[in-house]
Amino acid sequence: MSSRSLNKVMLIGNLTRDPNLRFTPNNTAVCSFGLATNRTWSSDGGDKQESVEFHNLVAWSKLAEICGQLLHKGDKVYVEGRLQTRSWQGDDGKERKVTEVVIDNMIMLRSSSGYAGGGSDDGGDGETITRPAVRPTKKVSTSKKSEPEEDKGDKPAQDESKEDEVEQVEDVSDDIPF
Numbered sequence: 001m002s003s004r005s006l007n008k009v010m011l012i013g014n015l016t017r018d019p020n021l022r023f024t025p026n027n028t029a030v031c032s033f034g035l036a037t038n039r040t041w042s043s044d045g046g047d048k049q050e051s052v053e054f055h056n057l058v059a060w061s062k063l064a065e066i067c068g069q070l071l072h073k074g075d076k077v078y079v080e081g082r083l084q085t086r087s088w089q090g091d092d093g094k095e096r097k098v099t100e101v102v103i104d105n106m107i108m109l110r111s112s113s114g115y116a117g118g119g120s121d122d123g124g125d126g127e128t129i130t131r132p133a134v135r136p137t138k139k140v141s142t143s144k145k146s147e148p149e150e151d152k153g154d155k156p157a158q159d160e161s162k163e164d165e166v167e168q169v170e171d172v173s174d175d176i177p178f
Helices: 061-070
Strands: 009-015 020-023 029-042 048-060 076-089 095-111 120-122 128-130 134-141 165-171
Touching: 009 095, 020 061, 029 061, 048 061, 048 076, 061 095
Parallel strands: 048 095
Antiparallel strands: 009 029, 009 076, 020 029, 029 048, 076 095, 120 128, 134 165
């Protein structure tokens, strides 16, 4: 008998509200926002049906800061994470529960002000929309690197954890020959 288990969520949808970025007492960033996913199908009679699911998402640390800065209501994103259920006692004394997706990866697919990234996207009506091409201009490291032990002096200790690098991109749609 195997003791393995899996708690993995992958979603593509649109933000239902602007992200809410805040900080814990220990100064750890936490960002929460809503995501809507749609499902369409045809009924036995050939009628097009649609349903919407709403998801509560939470990001922590550096990813929380990035989500708080870059995401806006209406943006289309891809997220990966895990399900987590929290419970607490409300002001009325009743126990409350909420199930959230704690994300550990996010990719912007399309912003509410235009498109992000490269490639093409289905506009929903079968029309293919080509996004403007982008190229990296420089990488910005989000990691905090500590100085050698002898150079620290009176400086406060820094977190030595490695974080992902964020690429800044520029629009090069004027470079496209068509």
